[in-house]
Amino acid sequence: MSLRRYRFVLSRPLQLLPVLFGISLTTFVMVRSIPGDPARILLGSRSTPDALVKIRTQYGLDQSLWQQYLYFLKNLFNGELGQSLLYKIDTLKLISTRIEPTLLLVSGSVMLALLIALPLAILAARNQGGWLDRLIRLLSTAGLGMPAFWLGIMLILLFSVQCGLFPVSGYGRTWLEKLHHLVLPCLTVALALSSLLIRNLRASLIDEMQAEHIAAARARGLDERVIFRRHVLPNALIPTVNLLAVNVGWLISGTVVIESLFAIPGVGQLLVRGIFTRDYMVVQGVTMVLACSTVAVNFLADLLTVAIDPRVKVQ
Incomplete structure (x- = not known):
């Protein structure tokens, strides 16, 4: 790797810091715009004027918005996310107990989507204009128009209620139970994601197969399978990797929707509950964790793009 690429690796995360700052500010403003008083919701029917004042003072809700935001930034720089109003524990520790289901759901969905998209896109591109190509394009277009929650409900009715193959909801305790519970949620997300990847990868494969350097490789007498494996597919994967990163x-x-639908105790479900209970610290904390994850995945996608094709110019 050249010195310029080393500079890219080191400087790229610094370029993403303003993005995280903007996300923190936007999240803070939006969560404070939700109607309702967190102290009153927390106390419920036991709320009294003195108790409300005590709760607001304890969590800094009686301070001005700019003071609350500065306190939030101070916690971020110290690696803290404050204390949850509802759960009465450190927000970061609370999120860490919920991160495993979400990581398994996201990683499982991505792997399943790639397993679906790669062979179908290759079949469609190798049979361009044929009935198989038209069928795959029709299915991918139909997949783009299906809402995730509707697709999840249909899968539950078919595979859980009718066939009894998978649980309706929950997460399980052992690893086998967890994987069994995550099959339908991962399939729900993967079907929607794979529809997008199929169309993109098919178009990239067709463009690459018509490129001049591929024609030159054929003229040299290289085997068609070797050309496709060594030249066409690696180059066609670059736009797909970038598309996958953008859609993270x-x-x-x-x-978030799928976890609520299948009752998976991940950070998405935690975020939804935090919004309904006006738990500001949890909403801000989950949003920042998800934002950092998105930024990290995009950074890894940039590195992977450079690794796949050394000709890619990096700034």
């Missing part, structure tokens, strides 16, 4: 934010937001 969509993928994470989709897991």
Whole structure:
């Protein structure tokens, strides 16, 4: 790797810091715009004027918004996310107990989507214009129009209620039970994601197969399978990797819906509950963790793009 690429590796995370700052500010403003008083929701029917004042003072809710934001930034620089109003524990520790299901759901969905998209895109590209190509394009277009929650409900009705193959909801205790519970949620997300990847990868493969350097390789007498494996597929994967990285934010937001639908105790479900209970610290903490994850995945995608094709110019 050249010196310029080393500089890219070191400087790229610094370029993403303003993005994280903007996300923190936007999240803080939006969560404070939710109607309702967190102290009153926390106390419920036991709320009295003195108790409300005590709760607001304890969690700094009686301070001005800019003071609360500065306190939030101070906690971030110290590696803290404050204390949850509802759970009465450190927010970062609370999120760490919920991160495993979400990581398994996201990683499982991505792997399953790639297992679906790669062979179908290759089949469609190698049979361009044929009935198989048209069928795959039709299925991918239909997949793009299916809402994730509707698709999840249909899968539950078919594979859980009718066939009894998978649990309706929950997460399980052992690793085998967890994987068994995550099959339908991962499939729900993967079907929607693979539809997008199929169309993109098919178009990239077709463009690459028509490139001049591929024609030159054929003229040299190289085997068609060797040309496809060594030249066509690696180059066609670059736009797909970038597309997958760009859609990580969509993928994470989709897991919020899926976790609620399948009752998976991940950070998405924690975020939804934090919004309904006006637990500011939890909402801000989960949002920042998800934002950092998205930024990290995009950074890894940049590195992978450079590794796949050394000709890619980096700034």
